[in-house]
Every structure is written in C-alpha cells, then in structure tokens.
Amino acid sequence: MQPILKINLSTQIFEEYKIPAEWERDYLGAASLAARILYDDLTADLDPLSPESPLLILTGPLTGTFGPATGRFIVAGKSPATRLWAESNVGGFWGVELRKCGYDGVWLTGKSDSPLYLWLNGTKPELRAADHLWGQDTYQIQESLKAEIGSKSAKVLGIGIAGENQIPMAGIFCDHGRAAGRTGLGAVMGSKNLKAIAVLGNGEIPLARPDKYKKLRVLANRALKEDPLTSVMSDLGSAGAAEYLDYLGEMPKKYFSAGTLEGSEKISGSSVAETILVGKKACHGCVIACGRVVDIGDGEKRKGPEYEALVGFGPNLGLTDPIFATRMGELCDRYGLDLISASGTIGLAYSLYEQGIISAADTDGLALEWGNADSAETLLHQLARREGFGALLAQGSLALARHFNAESQAVQVNGLELAYHDPRGASGMALVYATSPRGACHNQSDYFLADIGQVDDSLGLAFFDRHAGAEKAANVARHQDWRTVGNSLVICHFANVPPQTLLDLVNAACGWELDLDALMRAGERGWTLKRMINLNLGLRAANDRLPEPLLKALPDGGAAGYEIPFDEMLSAYYTARGWDAESGVPSREKLIELGLEYIA
C-alpha cells in the first residue's frame, strides 16, 4: 500500500506513516485496517472532540481500480454520538483522487487555532486558511475551493455547518451529497477546525498484477451489469425494492409504530422514476449508477432521494411526498448532517408529541403531528444550527429522550439511530443492529437482503425465513464478516459480485494468494477487533440490545403480530461468535485463532 499522510493540526507537522505489510494482509484495508491502526489510540477517557482524538481517512486496496463499485473509502475514529468505534464509508470520487496523489490515507490529529483546509496537490500537502469558507455548506465549498485552487478536477471532502457546530450527527461529505454520514465524524473534523481537504493527483493507482486485474475487472463489471439486482438499482436507485420492503412490513412508519401508511406506495424508486427522475449518477467507475438526478419542478437538476431519505422524511414522519424527501435530503447534505440520525431524531420528537410527553410549549409552538412537513423542515434547520427546540434534537435521539425521561422510546442502539429497515420485517437485522460495532447501522450488514434471499453457498450463507429466530444467528455473523471484508476493500454493498470474483480481484490487486476462507477470516478478524475496541471503550453485553419499541409487534402490515425472539437470537449469536455467554467478550481462544494474540 501507499503511505498515509499524517498531519498534526496543532503543530502543522506532516509525516508519512508506512503501514506494516503484515497488517495489510491481515486487515485488508480501509475499515478493518483503520481499527488496527487506531487500536492503541482509542481509549475510554478520550474525548472524541479533543485535539488528541484521531480522525483517519483511509482507502482500500480496490479503491479507484475500476473494479466493480470500488470508488469508496472510509473515515474512522471515536464517535461523539456513541463514544464507541466510529466508521463511515462513502463513494464519489475523492478517495480515488487521494490514491492518485500517492497516499492511501490521511491521518489527522491535533487542532488548529483557526479554520484551515488541506490542499493536497499530488504529494505536496499545504494547510491554508479557511476563515472565508467557515459557514459555507458542503455544496458551496465544492465550488469555492475548486475556484480558489484553480482546478475543476480537484476533489473536495469537507464539513458543513453541522460539523462546524460539532453536532454529534454531523458527517463528512464529498462531491455533491456523497456522505460519510454516520457516527458523527464530521463533528470530529469540525473540532479540529478543519473545514475541507482538496486533492488532485495524477499518479497511477498501484496494482500488483495490473494486466490480470484489468481482465478480471472487465469481466466482473460485465457480469455485474447483467445482474438482476443491478437492474433494480440502476433503474430505480437505492429505493428500488421499497415496495417489496413495504409489503414485508420492513419499511418503518410513524417512527416504527405503524405497519401501514396510506400513500406509502409513493415512497419508492419506481415512484421517483415515474415522476421526477431526469437522470442517473454514478460513483467512480461504477456500472450500477444508483444515484438519482431529479427535477422537482424548479427546472434545476439535483440529487434525488435515496431510500433512507425517502423513508426518513417520508413514512417515518407520516409523510409520502418524494419531493419533500428530496428537499430534506439536500438540506441534510448541505448542512453536513447524517440524514438517518436527523430524521430519526425528528421522528422521535413527533412520537413524543403524539404521546403527550412533549407539547407545543416545548417546541416553541411547533405542532409535531404526523404528516406535518413544515414542522419537520423547521426542526431540521434548527437542529443544524443548534437553535430553539432543535438544539435539543442536535444531541441525538438518546439525549432527547433522556431529557424528557423517555429513554426507552428512542429507537437507537448505543446512541446511533436505526436505519430504516425494521427488524420486525426481517429479523436478522435485530442482531445486526444490536451487535454492530458502531450502533444501529445497516452498513455493517444489510442482512435484510439475506432475509429476502441474497445468500451465497460459497460463503456458507444459507437462506432462512425472514422471521426465523436463533437458527439464523450464525448466518448473521457470517454475513457481518463478509460485509466487513467489503468495508475493508472498499466495495459498495449494492454490487452483487460473486465472492470468488471478488477474491480473484483482491489477489490480483494485492499480489496475494488468499482463498475464500482467508478472506472471511480477515472479515471476522476485523469485526472482532472492533468488538475489542468497543469493550475497551466501555461497551458491555447490556449494550447489545434492541430498543423497546422494536420488541413489540406491529399492529398491521406485512410483519403484523410478529415479535422478535431477541434473547434467544443473541444467545445463539454469542455462541456462534465464540463470545462469552454472559459478558459478550470474545474468548482468548477465539482471539488467538484469529491472530489477535496482541490483545488476547
């Protein structure tokens, strides 16, 4: 791998960090490698927003190689939202450009006295004043920095006002609306007074066996283009399966309290395609092009809504208007907010209002009634600016619920709001949310797809009924391991690439001779290492829980009446993982088996 550019923003000293070769093979890259690099730095008493807190931006060995959907990279550190392991991955073009500069990562520590941006022109890094950029949104900094640098080809990664305000649900954004949204690392970047990183490179992306890799990736992309899931994603975007998820009762409504909602059929990729879609957009080298380009009636072409935007600012709030979801999605992007956490926290406020736990007296007169779009929009502005009632929401749903003595009402795990895949519709997500190293996230495993059939014999991933219980626990663990591999390479989970194809690509890119078992073992190693980091940070077995509202059956819809047998599932999961039944701590034998002797 290429070195990591390490920068202390307090001293403004640059250095190159060489990644130990054995770590590359053991952890593959990106998310898992970041966990290995940061293992010693992430301590329980570390304030995520202190100068000592690290922020590591890291690519993977496939980033920018024109492999199938491999334009991605990750950001990692300690989360201000969960105070646990933080990682978030993102597509676009920025990571590719970084690698072309001759670096595979940027490792930030310290804190500048005043706002700065980093300009990395090839291998020449330079910190520049960013006072004039402070207050700009994540779209504006794209234009401002490219103009200032004098290159339209430069790629910009940065934070919006939410990151500047160190809101624990602030993300880091590149291009226009490509988000490393989850776990609040935008606040960490803001705490360092770093507004943006602009990169422009012209080097070659390193490949161990370039000729072989090229042949393999051409075939892989050709096959991916023909894949049925690609057709859905390409034609309909990430909300392509929304109707099916709705049919299964897997799409949340009214903050996870309802199974049906009149008009929910408008919340889908099909609906967007039939009404406002005017084009598609792809990340670097991706044949899927799930990104939507829409016209919502003002004649402007803009980013269309992804599934999470459609649901988060749709049925989650009792709404069914894709245009409103588009507008709110763009607002989140511009402010630099994690859309899932923002809409989830607003959803909680609506739910508390319905229950009479909060009233208009708490909300400065806003009526938080299901279907009220104006209130949601007002709250979103307030949240990003820490104004009015929004200042409470800015701390996230757990803090909001605690403020009103209603902690059990917050649909979150360890401080991270749930993605919009209700585990009562696809029960594997119950374990995914409860055990994910970064809170209730669907990127560590999108097991809902396995629950509807995306399984693979070669990985030992079997198909279980979507409402099966403990019997699927080991399967969930294997799926998490496989997605951990993906988050290390980094490949988009939307790319339905056969495991053997991916293995061949990895070996050609890195010059290795791994087999599938070794690849899966690397995934399990990464997963387990993150578990150990979280245990060091204070996580305990009691944290491996689902929020109370999800343990009750839905009254209607495709999952009506189903109760998740969570305790049995978790017990089976611990067993499958080789973790202690009571403490949830990986056994010493398991750690040694995975090559984690140094922490055993």
Place this chain on the structure above:
Amino acid sequence: MSAIFPSIEWLEDLKEKLNSDEKYARLAKKWEGDMLCVLEPDETLKEPMYLYIDLWHGKCRDIAIWDEIGDKKPAFILKASYANFLRVLRGELDPMQAMLTRKLGVKGNMAVMMRNVPTVLDFVRCAGEVTGEAL
C-alpha cells in the same frame, strides 16, 4: 391438473388457473404486460424452451410455446435453468432469492416489476399449483 412442466398442456392449465383464481384476479388487476420464460438447457432439458404468457388486468389472454425469441419483444423476459424454474414452481426456491442469487435473470421494466411484487409472487403461486409432473 398435472400436466408435465414444461408443455403446452401445462401452459393451458396455468391459463385456466389464472383466469379462475380470485386472489390472482384481485392482486393483478392493474398488471399489464406479457412475459417470456426462457428455460435454459441443463442436465434434464436438452434444448432451450420459450414459454410465452400474456397477462392483462388479472387475466391470462394468451399462451404459446415459441421456437425462438426472434425480434419479438415481450415486456418481461425471465431466464433460468430448467431445474431452477422447477425449484421455484415447487416452492423449493424463493423467487426473490432466485433473482438475488443470479439463478433467475429478469429483463424488463423493473419499476413495473417492483411495484407489483405481490402480483408476481401470486403468479408464482398459481403456476406452482398447476405444476405436478416434471421431465
């Protein structure tokens, strides 16, 4: 009804079933589009087969066995090995699983397909219920 799958008799049974099944009629009342099932050869089926089914507003209007696709353009083309089609019809392979695991290829307007998942699943139910003997 136990015609051999695949055969024109099986298609006729399917047509009769679709045109008499109340649940299918209700779910598929908005469905517009014909489909071609392309059965790819495998250990059992030696030559490809093309089963044509024209579906419209909850009814089956036409069926046929084609010799080839030629320049005809059905709204949807479903492609799988004979064995995998049979597994779907016998309930041994979930249709969505078949698609997601690349065992069943689907070409056509995915927006229409995804909008009508319940219709598609009920069509499979009807087809399964008329499937008895196989090659």
